[in-house]
Amino acid sequence: MELMSFESGKHGEKLCEMTDVEKRDRLLRTYSELCEEHFKGVPEVSSEELLQILTHHDAGVRASIVLVDCRSEAEQSVSMLPGAVTMADLEQNLDELKDVELIPYCAIGRRSGFFTKRILEKNTGVKIRNHAGGILDWSHVEGPLVDRGTQHAIKQMHAGGANHLKHLPSSGKLEILLPKEV
Template identity: 40%
Template sequence: MEEIMRKNNPTAMLVALVIALLAPLAGAQGLFGPGVPTITHEEIREAGETGETLLFVDVRSEEEMSVSMLPGAITRREYERNPEAYKGMRIVPYCTVGARSGKYTRELRDRGVSAVNYRGSILDWVENGEPLVTPDGEPTKRVHTYSERFSVPEPYTPVSQ
């Protein structure tokens, strides 16, 4: 957060502030109650470096997903069709900032699934400059922000309608 503040980027500062305010609420004893662990962008990178298989599950609406998704992510509907196919993977639900995905993470954990909520979700993803794709797998810089209250850093383009 300190590094973002030093850059004096208003968009980055807003996203960092939202994440900083919501992160404690999304923790194991926070907004979603006990048993809802989170994963940060840094931990996602570390998992990739160690070869751990993470499966991103997008829990946003069809409208939001039609704008962009994390590369390699599947929809909640796809996951629910055959959860057995993803045994052995750590499931990482995401949404816009982590509230809806936190609720779904709790549901999954209650069913015995190894799941962690992506803290900051797609807004954190783009804040870290990560790529996005359309549902067809084409690269894009468009991000559905759910609400006009949320913004994204350049070169990303917010979409909220």
């Protein structure tokens, strides 16, 4: 699959007229509407709280969670949140993860919301919270991204789809990748 590259903030003049605060508000409203319609009541974690956990000075706090990437293989091949596992990896080892909190994420929180709901329905006692706003909101708090294979920090992100470009901050700190239209 061939990818197109965008610098965040360089994807349409009209979109850039909005402040980053307005873009983030719109993103979180969109996420909220998805929750209301499809997985109301699913517990969630904000990007700020997740960033605090991942950057905590106590390694035990960092080790208390497992990030679960619910995005496609193509999205994951661009970047992931540090230490994240795929849904398939998690589901194979779910019984071994009873002592940690699971935090699924995707582009905006829809796929991970459905995943969170499914896990809660099938596995009582599992600690799990959906990442509100997903990797798009993560870009607003400048959370770290890593290469899937090496876990080295990178500044690339797959936006999940062209319709998500409008939610990205205008900072220009990330290279945004999307599949090329055929």
